Amino acid sequence: MELERSPLAFPFPEELPEIVGVELRVARARYKNWDRADLTFITLSESTAVAGVFTQSACASSEVELGREQVKSGTARALVVNAGNSNAFTGYRGREAVEQIMEQVADHLGCKVSEVFVSSTGVIGVPLPKDKAREGVAQALNAQPCSWLEAAEAICTTDTFAKAAHASAMIGGQRVNLVGIIKGSGMIAPDMATMLGYIFTDAAVEPAFLQQLLSNANRETFSCITVDGDTSTSDTVLAFATGKAGNPALTAFDDAGADAFAAALADVCRQLAQMVVRDGEGASKFITIRVSGASSDDSAHRIALSVANSPLVKTAIAGEDANWGRVVMAVGKAGEPADRDKLSIGFGGIWAARDGLPVEDYDETPVAEHLKGQEIDVTVDLGIGSGRATVWTCDLTHGYISINADYRS
Amino acid sequence: MELERSPLAFPFPEELPEIVGVELRVARARYKNWDRADLTFITLSESTAVAGVFTQSACASSEVELGREQVKSGTARALVVNAGNSNAFTGYRGREAVEQIMEQVADHLGCKVSEVFVSSTGVIGVPLPKDKAREGVAQALNAQPCSWLEAAEAICTTDTFAKAAHASAMIGGQRVNLVGIIKGSGMIAPDMATMLGYIFTDAAVEPAFLQQLLSNANRETFSCITVDGDTSTSDTVLAFATGKAGNPALTAFDDAGADAFAAALADVCRQLAQMVVRDGEGASKFITIRVSGASSDDSAHRIALSVANSPLVKTAIAGEDANWGRVVMAVGKAGEPADRDKLSIGFGGIWAARDGLPVEDYDETPVAEHLKGQEIDVTVDLGIGSGRATVWTCDLTHGYISINADYRS
Incomplete structure (x- = not known):
C-alpha cells in the first residue's frame, strides 16, 4: 500500500547542524520484504548523557522495559532503531533478540551493554528475527556515516514524510545545537504503531538534569498530541547530550544558560510532536x-x-x-x-x-x-x-x- | 440525507403486549422541516411508579436536570419526547420550554407538574421552540392512541430502524409484562445525539425498588455499550410501572417474583441496548x-x-x-x-x-x-x-x- 504524502507535511529542514560526537549510519536488515534502509545505528561519543521518556502501556515491549532501566545509569554510547517489526508482545524470544543486538554493538564499541539503546517499530507479536538483526547490525557497523535525512527516513514505517527539527541556545557564551528526529503518525497503518523520537545535542548536561528537562518538555509537547487516542506499546523519546560543545555542564536551573537550553529542548520537542500530528493517518487539518x-x-x-x-x-x-x-x-x-x-x-x-x-x-x-x-x-x-x-x-x-x-x- | 437501514437491523417485534395503564399518542410538532410524527405523548395511570438513569455529562440538558429531581418523587403520569431538537446547552430559554410542556400536560391531566417527564433529542444549542412545542402538545392531547411501532418511530432521529423489546415474568402467580422502546445509534449524524429508552410494565413495583432494579440493569446493559465513546448530553432511560397487573407490589429482593421481574427487566434492557449498537452509525459488525x-x-x-x-x-x-x-x-x-x-x-x-x-x-x-x-x-x-x-x-x-x-x- 502506497501512502500519499500528508497534505500537512513540512519539507525536511535544509540545513541541520552536525552534532559533534554523533555519527549516523543505516543498513538494510530487511525486516520486511522491502528494499530500503530499516536499521539505524547511531554512535555517541564517550560520556554522552542520556535521558528518556517511555510509553505508559502495561504491555510495553522489551525494548521499552530495558530502556527504562538503562536510562537510570545516565550514559549512552549507541542507539539502534529497527523499523518494520516492533518486537512487542513477543516474550522471552523478543527479549533475546534485543539483548543480542546490545551485545553485538557493545563488543564492537568496547562499551557496556547497558550503554546500547534499542528501539523497534512495526508489527506487534512477531519476534524480531535474530539472524536478520545480526546481519543488519554487522552491515551498519561497517557502513559509511550518513545524513540526518537518511537516518530520519530509515526509522520511518508508514510515515508519509521524514521529520526533523533543530534549535540552538547560548550556554555561558557557548552556542550549543540540538537536532531531533522522529517517526510516527499515531498508531498508523495495518499492524504498525509507535512514536519514536530522538534528540541529540552537543551541550554538556548532567544526566539527572537532562532527565528533568526532558520530562518537563515531554509534559507540554509529546503528552499534548493525539491522533486517535491509541497508545503504542513502544513509544519512546530519548535525549542524548555529547558535551562536545565545551560549555560548563548544566546541572540545575540556576546554572547560566539552563533556561535557554530548556527552552530550546522544548522547542525541538514541540516541533517534532506537531510533525507527528501533521502526519496523522488521513489527516487533512x-x-x-x-x-x-x-x-x-x-x-x-x-x-x-x-x-x-x-x-x-x-x-x-x-x-x-x-x-x-x-x-x-x-x-x-x-x-x-x-x-x-x-x-x-x-x-x-x-x-x-x-x-x-x-x-x-x-x-x-x-x-x-x-x-x-x-x-x-x-x-x-x-x-x-x-x-x-x-x-x-x-x-x-x-x-x-x-x-x-x-x-x- | 437518507440513511440506509443498518445491515444489523432487527425486524420490529410483531406481537408486543399492551401494557394496561399506558396510552401512546404521537403528533407533528415539526421541530425540523419534515413531515413525520416527532412528538410522542404517553399517559400513565395514577400511581405509576417511576425510576430513571441519566447521562453523567457535566453539560446535561434541562430535561435531564429536571428528570433527575422528578424521579425522586417516585410517581409519573406522563412522558413527552421531542425528536429533532435536544434543547441541550440552551440555558434558561431551554428550561422555560420544558417547564411550559410540563405545565400544559399537568393542566390537562390534573396531575402534579413534577409527574410529567420530558426528553428531547436532536441538535444541541438551539432552544426548543415554545410555539411548536405548545401546538404539538395540544395536537397530541387530542390524538387517537397509537401503536408501539408508531411511538418507537416517533422518538427516532437518524436511527435506521425502530426499536422495541419485551419480556414477561411471574410474580405471585400473576403474569406481568414489560415493553421497552429506545432510540439512538451512538451520537449519530450531523448534530444529532442521545440515547433515550423507556420501559413500561403493568407490574406493581415500589418506586425505590424499581430504581434499584433499573440501576442494576443499567450497569450491565446500557453502561456496557459504546459506538464511538462519545457520551450524549441527554441520555435518559426511564422505567414506568403502572401496577395494573394486580400483583402484590414488589418492594425488595426477598419478595416472591422479584428475581424473575429483575431478570425480565434486565433482559429488556439488554435487548434494547444491543439494538442501539446494531444501529451504530456505519456499523457492519x-x-x-x-x-x-x-x-x-x-x-x-x-x-x-x-x-x-x-x-x-x-x-x-x-x-x-x-x-x-x-x-x-x-x-x-x-x-x-x-x-x-x-x-x-x-x-x-x-x-x-x-x-x-x-x-x-x-x-x-x-x-x-x-x-x-x-x-x-x-x-x-x-x-x-x-x-x-x-x-x-x-x-x-x-x-x-x-x-x-x-x-x-
Whole structure:
C-alpha cells in the first residue's frame, strides 16, 4: 500500500547542524520484504548523557522495559532503531533478540551493554528475527556515516514524510545545537504503531538534569498530541547530550544558560510532536485545542484530550462544520469539573457560545471560512478557575478508515 | 440525507403486549422541516411508579436536570419526547420550554407538574421552540392512541430502524409484562445525539425498588455499550410501572417474583441496548468483547471499554483483520492492572496469543472465517484475577465518516 504524502507535511529542514560526537549510519536488515534502509545505528561519543521518556502501556515491549532501566545509569554510547517489526508482545524470544543486538554493538564499541539503546517499530507479536538483526547490525557497523535525512527516513514505517527539527541556545557564551528526529503518525497503518523520537545535542548536561528537562518538555509537547487516542506499546523519546560543545555542564536551573537550553529542548520537542500530528493517518487539518478557565492545569489537559479524541468533533472538523455542540458534549463527558452555564466555545478566535448559551446574533460566516483552512483553532473556556492546557490533534477522515481497515496487512 | 437501514437491523417485534395503564399518542410538532410524527405523548395511570438513569455529562440538558429531581418523587403520569431538537446547552430559554410542556400536560391531566417527564433529542444549542412545542402538545392531547411501532418511530432521529423489546415474568402467580422502546445509534449524524429508552410494565413495583432494579440493569446493559465513546448530553432511560397487573407490589429482593421481574427487566434492557449498537452509525459488525481474569469486575469493564473504543481495533474488525496486536495495545493503554506475560487474546473462541506469546502453530484460517461474519467475539484474559465484564460495540467504517463529516447539517 502506497501512502500519499500528508497534505500537512513540512519539507525536511535544509540545513541541520552536525552534532559533534554523533555519527549516523543505516543498513538494510530487511525486516520486511522491502528494499530500503530499516536499521539505524547511531554512535555517541564517550560520556554522552542520556535521558528518556517511555510509553505508559502495561504491555510495553522489551525494548521499552530495558530502556527504562538503562536510562537510570545516565550514559549512552549507541542507539539502534529497527523499523518494520516492533518486537512487542513477543516474550522471552523478543527479549533475546534485543539483548543480542546490545551485545553485538557493545563488543564492537568496547562499551557496556547497558550503554546500547534499542528501539523497534512495526508489527506487534512477531519476534524480531535474530539472524536478520545480526546481519543488519554487522552491515551498519561497517557502513559509511550518513545524513540526518537518511537516518530520519530509515526509522520511518508508514510515515508519509521524514521529520526533523533543530534549535540552538547560548550556554555561558557557548552556542550549543540540538537536532531531533522522529517517526510516527499515531498508531498508523495495518499492524504498525509507535512514536519514536530522538534528540541529540552537543551541550554538556548532567544526566539527572537532562532527565528533568526532558520530562518537563515531554509534559507540554509529546503528552499534548493525539491522533486517535491509541497508545503504542513502544513509544519512546530519548535525549542524548555529547558535551562536545565545551560549555560548563548544566546541572540545575540556576546554572547560566539552563533556561535557554530548556527552552530550546522544548522547542525541538514541540516541533517534532506537531510533525507527528501533521502526519496523522488521513489527516487533512491540524487542530489546536486551547482550554482555559478550568479547575486546574491537569483538568484542562484532560478536557482538551477529551475534545481532541472525540470522533464526533474530529469528523465535524473534517466536514468543515462549526458544530460547537459536539465540543460541549466532549467537555461534558470528560468527567472533570465543569459548569454548563459558564462554559464558552469558540472557533478561530470567534465565540459561538458564551456562558452556557449560543451567542446572540452569532455570525457563522467567518467561522465557516476559518474551518475551510488547514490550521484550525478550537477554544474552550470553563469559566470556573485558572487551569489551562493546549493539545494538538488532526481531523478524522475517510483516509483513516482506508489506512486501517481497507488494507489487510 | 437518507440513511440506509443498518445491515444489523432487527425486524420490529410483531406481537408486543399492551401494557394496561399506558396510552401512546404521537403528533407533528415539526421541530425540523419534515413531515413525520416527532412528538410522542404517553399517559400513565395514577400511581405509576417511576425510576430513571441519566447521562453523567457535566453539560446535561434541562430535561435531564429536571428528570433527575422528578424521579425522586417516585410517581409519573406522563412522558413527552421531542425528536429533532435536544434543547441541550440552551440555558434558561431551554428550561422555560420544558417547564411550559410540563405545565400544559399537568393542566390537562390534573396531575402534579413534577409527574410529567420530558426528553428531547436532536441538535444541541438551539432552544426548543415554545410555539411548536405548545401546538404539538395540544395536537397530541387530542390524538387517537397509537401503536408501539408508531411511538418507537416517533422518538427516532437518524436511527435506521425502530426499536422495541419485551419480556414477561411471574410474580405471585400473576403474569406481568414489560415493553421497552429506545432510540439512538451512538451520537449519530450531523448534530444529532442521545440515547433515550423507556420501559413500561403493568407490574406493581415500589418506586425505590424499581430504581434499584433499573440501576442494576443499567450497569450491565446500557453502561456496557459504546459506538464511538462519545457520551450524549441527554441520555435518559426511564422505567414506568403502572401496577395494573394486580400483583402484590414488589418492594425488595426477598419478595416472591422479584428475581424473575429483575431478570425480565434486565433482559429488556439488554435487548434494547444491543439494538442501539446494531444501529451504530456505519456499523457492519456487532462485536462482543468479553474480558476475564482481571483484578476486579470494574477493572475488567474499563479494559473492555478501552478495547471497544479503540479506533484501531474497530477498523481492524471492519477490515476483517484478526489483528490481535491492536487488542494488546488497547489493553495496555487502559491504565488498569495487567501483566503482559499473562495476557491472552482470542477471536471467535480461538486463542491467537496466550500468556504473552503468539500461540505456536496458530492457524488464522478459522479466525479469518469468523471475522467475515456479522457477529464478532473478542476474548481477553488477563490471567491475574477473577474480574469479568462484557461490552458490546460495532466496527468503525467509512459509513461513520460519511454520516458525520461528509454531510453538513
